[in-house]
Every structure is written in structure tokens, then in C-alpha cells.
Amino acid sequence: MQSLKKYFTEGLIQVAILLSLAGIRVDVDPYLPPLAEIIQGQSSALTQTQFHNLQNSLDGYSHHLKSVDLDGFFTTRRLLRWVRSLDHLQVPAAQLETWLVHREPENSVTVIPGQTGALDGADGLVNMEESAGLTMRMGSGVMTDLGYGSVGDENMEDVSQLLRNQMDNEDIKEDADEIPMWQQELNHNIHQQQLPEDLNQQHSLFNEEDQDELMMNGWRNTNPFRNQLGSILGEDVQFAGYRENNSLSIEECLQLLEADPSLGDQQHLGDANMEREEEDPLQHHRSLLSPLLPQHEPLLDLEQQWQDVLDLMDPQDMDVDASLDDFDSNANIQGSQETREREHMGNSTHQDLSLHQTHQSDQNHNVSNSSNTDFHFNDSDIINFLLSPPPEGSVHNNHSLPSSPLEEQNLPSLFDPLLEDAMFEEISLLDLALEEGFNSSQVPQSEEQEQTDSDSGLSLDFSQSPASPSGSESSCSSSSSSCSSSSMSSTDSTLEEGAVGYVQIKEEPTDEEEEEEEEEGAVGGYNSEQNKMFPDSYMQASQFHNLPWLQQIDHDHTYNQPQCTIQRKSPKQRSDELLEDKIQEKFTSRDEKRALSLKIPFSTDCIINLPVEEFNELLGKYHLSEAQLTLIRDIRRRGKNKMAAQNCRRRKLDVLVGLERSVDGLRRHRARLLREKSEVMRSVQEMKQRLNDLYQEVYGLLREEQGMLCSANDFLLEQENSSQGPLSTRYSSESRRKSGSKRYKKD
DNA sequence: ATGGTATGTCATGCC
DNA sequence: GTGGCATGACATACC
Numbered sequence: 001m002q003s004l005k006k007y008f009t010e011g012l013i014q015v016a017i018l019l020s021l022a023g024i025r026v027d028v029d030p031y032l033p034p035l036a037e038i039i040q041g042q043s044s045a046l047t048q049t050q051f052h053n054l055q056n057s058l059d060g061y062s063h064h065l066k067s068v069d070l071d072g073f074f075t076t077r078r079l080l081r082w083v084r085s086l087d088h089l090q091v092p093a094a095q096l097e098t099w100l101v102h103r104e105p106e107n108s109v110t111v112i113p114g115q116t117g118a119l120d121g122a123d124g125l126v127n128m129e130e131s132a133g134l135t136m137r138m139g140s141g142v143m144t145d146l147g148y149g150s151v152g153d154e155n156m157e158d159v160s161q162l163l164r165n166q167m168d169n170e171d172i173k174e175d176a177d178e179i180p181m182w183q184q185e186l187n188h189n190i191h192q193q194q195l196p197e198d199l200n201q202q203h204s205l206f207n208e209e210d211q212d213e214l215m216m217n218g219w220r221n222t223n224p225f226r227n228q229l230g231s232i233l234g235e236d237v238q239f240a241g242y243r244e245n246n247s248l249s250i251e252e253c254l255q256l257l258e259a260d261p262s263l264g265d266q267q268h269l270g271d272a273n274m275e276r277e278e279e280d281p282l283q284h285h286r287s288l289l290s291p292l293l294p295q296h297e298p299l300l301d302l303e304q305q306w307q308d309v310l311d312l313m314d315p316q317d318m319d320v321d322a323s324l325d326d327f328d329s330n331a332n333i334q335g336s337q338e339t340r341e342r343e344h345m346g347n348s349t350h351q352d353l354s355l356h357q358t359h360q361s362d363q364n365h366n367v368s369n370s371s372n373t374d375f376h377f378n379d380s381d382i383i384n385f386l387l388s389p390p391p392e393g394s395v396h397n398n399h400s401l402p403s404s405p406l407e408e409q410n411l412p413s414l415f416d417p418l419l420e421d422a423m424f425e426e427i428s429l430l431d432l433a434l435e436e437g438f439n440s441s442q443v444p445q446s447e448e449q450e451q452t453d454s455d456s457g458l459s460l461d462f463s464q465s466p467a468s469p470s471g472s473e474s475s476c477s478s479s480s481s482s483c484s485s486s487s488m489s490s491t492d493s494t495l496e497e498g499a500v501g502y503v504q505i506k507e508e509p510t511d512e513e514e515e516e517e518e519e520e521g522a523v524g525g526y527n528s529e530q531n532k533m534f535p536d537s538y539m540q541a542s543q544f545h546n547l548p549w550l551q552q553i554d555h556d557h558t559y560n561q562p563q564c565t566i567q568r569k570s571p572k573q574r575s576d577e578l579l580e581d582k583i584q585e586k587f588t589s590r591d592e593k594r595a596l597s598l599k600i601p602f603s604t605d606c607i608i609n610l611p612v613e614e615f616n617e618l619l620g621k622y623h624l625s626e627a628q629l630t631l632i633r634d635i636r637r638r639g640k641n642k643m644a645a646q647n648c649r650r651r652k653l654d655v656l657v658g659l660e661r662s663v664d665g666l667r668r669h670r671a672r673l674l675r676e677k678s679e680v681m682r683s684v685q686e687m688k689q690r691l692n693d694l695y696q697e698v699y700g701l702l703r704e705e706q707g708m709l710c711s712a713n714d715f716l717l718e719q720e721n722s723s724q725g726p727l728s729t730r731y732s733s734e735s736r737r738k739s740g741s742k743r744y745k746k747d
Numbered sequence: 748a749t750g751g752t753a754t755g756t757c758a759t760g761c762c
Numbered sequence: 763g764t765g766g767c768a769t770g771a772c773a774t775a776c777c
Binding site: 612637640641643644645647648649651652 | 765
């Protein structure tokens with residue numbers, strides 16, 4: 001055993017340690033003979049293999065002098081390896097696998113036969129001939145440090161040269177006069193499984209700081225909650241114990257850093273670390289990952305995950321959450337899910353529901369959301385949809401667009417809620433415009449209804465409901481039937497300019513209108529009254545000025561005339577003539593009465609709606625008294641102010657409606673955010689719990705096996721570093737009980 | 748009778 | 763300075 005210990009301490013292990021320090025994984029056990037052979041001495045004739053020489057020869061078999069069947073064996077192995085490699089992904093990363101080689105005293109070059117590990121290595125040689133990238137494993141950092149470029153194209157000679165260069169750069173140089181240690185000592189076969197405990201521990205503790213640094217780097221790079229962990233546990237303590245129990249190699253650390261999914265594919269190593277790799281620390285590492293994350297996906301920053309979740313969930317939630325306005329922010333999440341499920345069972349938005357269920361249940365939802373739903377629109381799809389004309393029959397129903405193929409996929413939900421509301425509002429306005437354009441004939445009827453409600457006698461027939469955005473236009477159309485709807489656009493901007501549109505009076509009536517006027521006669525009460533009260537002046541003015549607009553006004557004063565067909569009285573209506581006259585008189589405004597009393601020769605409508613130039617021109621053509629001029633200007637001022645007030649109130653209502661929509665959208669958004677926050681908090685809590693369990697396990701093992709590493713000072717340090725956390729407190733208390741140190745009592 | 752609503756009107760500021 | 767518009771405030775009518 002002394003020789004064995006010496007062998008480990010002075011020979012192979014040192015070389016392996018040196019190579020490990022350089023980042024090269026050294027798998028020695030495949031090349032080690034049984035322990036008995038080690039103890040009893042060398043029995044194998046194949047003690048050294050200069051595989052670089054083997055690599056140089058294409059056939060290579062001639063070098064295996066003592067393995068005549070090696071060709072077939074290698075071929076079988078290669079095929080088996082190739083077949084096995086079909087069931088897993090082989091990342092063609094530039095990795096280099098190194099082997100410890102032996103050299104026979106007779107300088108015969110061969111590989112170690114009869115051992116699986118050796119065959120693996122030899123097989124690696126064969127594979128390297130085929131695809132150097134698959135079996136060559138070497139830390140990329142080593143290659144960089146050594147100034148080597150791509151490994152995949154390196155041949156075996158380069159590999160061996162690399163080994164020799166690296167070895168030469170290490171401590172072997174110290175014994176330059178002697179035979180190099182890897183040549184002197186490698187004629188003894190060692191089995192790593194028989195490593196003494198102290199040596200193993202020595203190996204594990206070797207270069208502890210570097211490995212800790214690597215571990216911490218990997219941890220910092222991968223764990224989104226590293227800060228919390230750093231505060232919970234002392235880094236040195238935790239990772240010393242962690243490594244001690246799992247014997248992480250540098251390569252594993254590097255692989256942890258890379259978080260390469262191919263880590264699980266470690267069978268190619270064929271070394272003694274297989275058992276330890278079954279207890280892969282990566283399993284613990286993966287267990288630390290967020291359950292929201294796919295375990296084979298690169299770790300994302302939590303905030304980024306959160307943003308992704310919001311981005312992915314925002315559109316879909318809008319439709320679903322439309323029915324969740326009553327949900328309180330503190331509503332139970334599960335209850336919400338169930339309620340939604342009930343509410344949307346059989347609904348057309350079941351797709352969204354399924355999305356939520358996926359979101360709730362699938363731990364990989366932040367990645368798979370887009371895949372679970374069918375929202376596979378690209379920008380061109382959306383643009384084409386928006387630019388494409390709606391199908392026939394859907395013009396008046398742009399809120400639902402039933403025949404749109406994208407409606408079933410909730411296209412509006414693709415947008416932000418506020419944006420969606422804005423678009424909705426815009427579409428609504430356009431829709432109203434279309435409706436007004438199509439239903440302009442309905443305007444007079446509504447005006448008649450509104451006229452009955454209006455107590456204004458200013459001949460302003462725009463007294464529609466404030467909610468109607470077409471009040472201004474309709475009023476203009478009623479007061480002068482030709483100035484209105486045809487010239488009015490229906491956009492909101494036009495509505496804002498409704499007051500201006502009132503004065504746009506069509507100067508020449510059409511023939512049809514004249515026929516209607518002749519047929520209907522003097523419909524307007526104002527006209528009739530004016531004709532009755534001022535027959536001379538009014539008709540004189542009309543004939544004297546020969547103003548088309550005046551003629552127009554003559555026949556189009558339907559204001560205060562709820563019974564616009566009063567002149568075409570049926571026998572039934574004649575009975576109500578007296579009553580209607582009373583009503584007509586009742587609806588005469590004060591200004592009209594004043595105008596009548598002062599014998600104003602114009603209608604209030606023209607007084608109000610005429611442009612200022614024409615209005616002044618009209619005033620200049622009459623010899624009016626000061627009282628009449630004052631009244632006319634007051635009528636005009638009040639009439640315009642009346643319209644302005646109506647527009648103002650309509651706008652105010654529109655603003656209120658918009659604000660209500662925004663409030664609803666924001667309320668839904670808030671509820672959704674609170675739900676998602678609750679979910680994330682729950683996930684975080686779960687991860688914290690897992691971390692606590694992990695560290696509890698690690699420290700439990702530390703106390704049982706390597707309790708020396710966890711001294712009271714360590715726990716004290718941990719307690720000082722940690723801000724909070726039940727784990728640190730518990731361990732501190734345990735260590736306090738164990739150590740019984742008065743120092744803790746003092747603290 | 749009372750409160751809410753709709754509408755008209757005035758005053759004011761701004762353009 | 764004037765005209766027009768917007769808007770708050772108030773008044774009034776109606777339900």
C-alpha cells in the first residue's frame with residue numbers, strides 16, 4: 001500500500017491535478033488495471049500508448065501488435081457508439097478529451113486493451129478520426145490559455161503535443177533531469193475507485209478558492225436569487241460543503257456555467273465520476289431553477305421573465321378579463337381561475353381560457369405561451385388584416401367583425417388594453433361616420449324628436465342628444481336642409497368643428513328641395529309666423545335681396561315645429577290644429593319672440609349661422625334701429641354660444657366615456673397584474689423553500705461527514721452575513737448548541 | 748316635493 | 763378691437 005500511496009501522491013494524481021488545474025479533464029481510471037495488478041506490479045505489456053503515433057497512421061492497426069483483433073473490436077465499438085449516439089443530442093462543441101498514456105518499456109505504441117475505459121479511449125481515437133468534435137473534450141479555457149485554436153480539427157498528434165506541452169509547462173519541469181513523471185510513473189496502473197479517502201479529500205480541496213470562484217461565478221450567472229442566497233448563507237461555507245459532497249470538477253463547474261443541457265450526457269467520459277455524476281450537483285442546481293422556467297432553457301433574468309409573461313399574457317387577458325371587472329384585487333387566484341372556467345365554458349373565448357389554464361399550470365408557460373395559443377401572427381398578417389376591407393355585411397359591426405377570420409383569434413387582444421381602447425374608440429367613430437353617411441335620411445326624424453324637447457326658440461335644430469356626435473351637422477341640415485350631411489365629414493375633428501359647419505349654408509337649393517318646399521309649403525313655424533306677422537317685410541326682404549339662403553331658410557325652419565307636416569293636415573289633424581298652434585307658440589324661444597316683437601326681418605337661424613361677412617352685409621342692407629341691432633347680435637351670440645355649449649357638453653361626455661373605458665381597462669390590468677404578482681410571489685416562495693431544503697441537506701451532510709469544515713466561526717460568519725432567513729438562524733442555533741460557545745451566548 | 752338631467756345663458760379666457 | 767370658440771357656472775324646465 002505504501003507503493004500505491006506513493007504512486008498516487010507522486011505520480012499520476014499529481015499529473016491529473018495539474019491537468020485539472022489547467023482545465024483538462026483527466027480520466028485515469030479507464031487506463032488503470034485492477035488494484036491487485038497495481039499492488040503486485042506491472043503485468044500488462046501495454047503500459048504506454050503513444051496514440052499520436054497511432055493517429056498518424058490511417059490503418060493504425062499495425063501498431064497494435066498485441067491486439068490482432070483490435071480492428072474488428074474497434075469497428076464494433078465504433079458502430080455501437082454510433083448507434084448509441086443516435087438517441088441523444090451530440091453537440092459538436094470543440095471539446096478535447098485527454099488520456100493518460102503509457103509507454104511500454106519496449107517503446108511499443110499501443111493502447112491499453114481489455115478495459116472498457118481504455119477501449120473508450122481507443123474508441124475515442126477512432127471517433128476522432130471521424131469527428132474530432134464529438135469525443136474530444138477539453139475546457140475551452142485551456143485552449144485559449146495555451147494559445148490553441150479550434151480543437152475540432154486537431155489531430156491526435158496535436159493532442160499529444162498539447163499534453164506534452166502542458167505537462168512540460170507544469171511542475172514536471174522541476175524534475176527536468178529525471179525522467180518525466182508521467183513517463184516514470186505511468187507504468188503502474190491505478191484504479192481511482194481505490195483512492196484513499198485522504199487523497200480524495202485532498203484532491204477535492206485542491207485549489208478550493210478557484211473552484212469556489214468558479215462555483216460562485218456559475219451561481220451568479222445562473223441564479224436569479226443569488227443576492228438573497230448570498231445573504232442567507234456564507235458563500236465559502238456553503239460551496240465548500242457543496243463541492244465536498246459532490247466532488248465537482250472544474251469541467252463540471254464550467255459546464256454549470258454554460259448550463260449546457262448536454263451535461264446530462266456524461267456517459268462518454270466513462271470515468272469513475274459516473275457515480276458521482278449520478279448525484280449530479282446539477283440536479284440540485286436545476287432544482288433551484290424557477291419552476292416557471294424550462295429546465296433546459298437558458299436562465300433568464302426574473303424581471304425579463306416577468307416582462308415576457310406580461311407581454312405574452314397581456315393581449316389574451318383582455319378578452320378574458322372583460323368579465324372579471326368585479327374581481328377584487330385580492331381575489332383568490334384559484335377561485336378566479338375556476339370562475340373563469342365556469343364563465344367561459346363553452347364560450348367562444350375558451351381558447352383564452354385554455355391559455356390561462358396553461359399559464360396557471362404549465363411551469364414553462366413563459367416560454368410556451370406563444371406556442372400554446374394560436375397567435376402566430378406576424379406583422380404582415382396584422383397589417384393585411386387592418387388594411388383589408390371588411391367583409392360584406394360587417395361594416396356596421398366592426399366591434400365584432402364576425403366574418404373576419406382573425407376575429408376568432410381575438411385580434412384586438414393582440415394590442416395593449418389602452419391601445420385597444422383607443423383603437424376601439426377610433427373604430428367607433430369611424431363606424432358612427434359610416435352610419436351617419438348611410439343613415440343621413442334618419443336625421444330629420446331625430447331632429448323632430450329633439451325639437452319637441454328643446455325649449456329653445458333660436459331655430460337651432462341641433463338639439464340632439466349630446467351623446468350623438470352628429471348633432472352639429474344634423475342641426476345644420478335641419479335648419480338649412482342643404483348645408484348639412486352631404487358636406488359633413490364624420491370624423492371627430494369635424495365634430496369639433498361643428499360650430500363652424502353650421503354657417504356653411506348651401507346657397508342654391510336643388511330642384512328637389514324646391515319641389516319639396518313647394519309641396520310642403522311653409523313648414524317652419526318661424527316662417528309661417530314670420531309670414532303671418534311680418535308678411536310684407538319678410539317677403540320684401542326675400543324678394544329684394546333675392547338671397548338663395550333666405551329662400552332656403554324660408555322653407556326649412558323646422559325648429560320648434562314638431563309637426564313639420566302641419567301644413568298638410570289630414571282631416572284627423574285638423575282637429576288638433578288649435579292645440580298645435582299652442583304648442584308651436586309655446587316652443588317659440590324668447591329670442592324669436594323678441595325678434596318678432598322688434599320686427600327683425602331675419603330669422604334667428606340666419607342670424608346665427610351666417611358667416612360674419614354675410615351677416616354684416618345683411619345688417620348693412622337694412623336700416624335697423626340700435627335695439628334691433630343689439631337684439632340681433634345677442635341672438636347671434638347666444639345662438640353660437642348655445643351650439644358651443646352643446647359641443648362642449650358632448651365633448652365632455654365623450655371624455656367621460658373615454659375615461660370610463662380607461663378606468664375599466666386599467667382596473668382589469670391592475671387585477672391581472674395582481675394575479676400575476678401573486679403567482680410570481682408564490683413561485684419565488686417555492687424556490688426559496690427549495691433553496692432552504694437544499695442548504696439544509698447540504699449542511700446536514702456537512703455536519704455528519706465533514707463537520708470540521710463547518711466550524712462555529714463559519715456559522716458565526718454566516719449569521720453575520722445573512723440578513724434574514726430561517727436557515728441561517730436554525731444553523732446558527734444548532735451550531736450554538738453544538739459548540740456551546742460562550743461567544744454565541746455573548747452575541 | 749325633490750333630486751337628477753338636459754338645456755340655455757352668461758361670464759370669462761384664449762386665439 | 764372684434765369675432766369666434768371653449769368652458770365653468772348658474773338658471774330653468776322637465777322627468
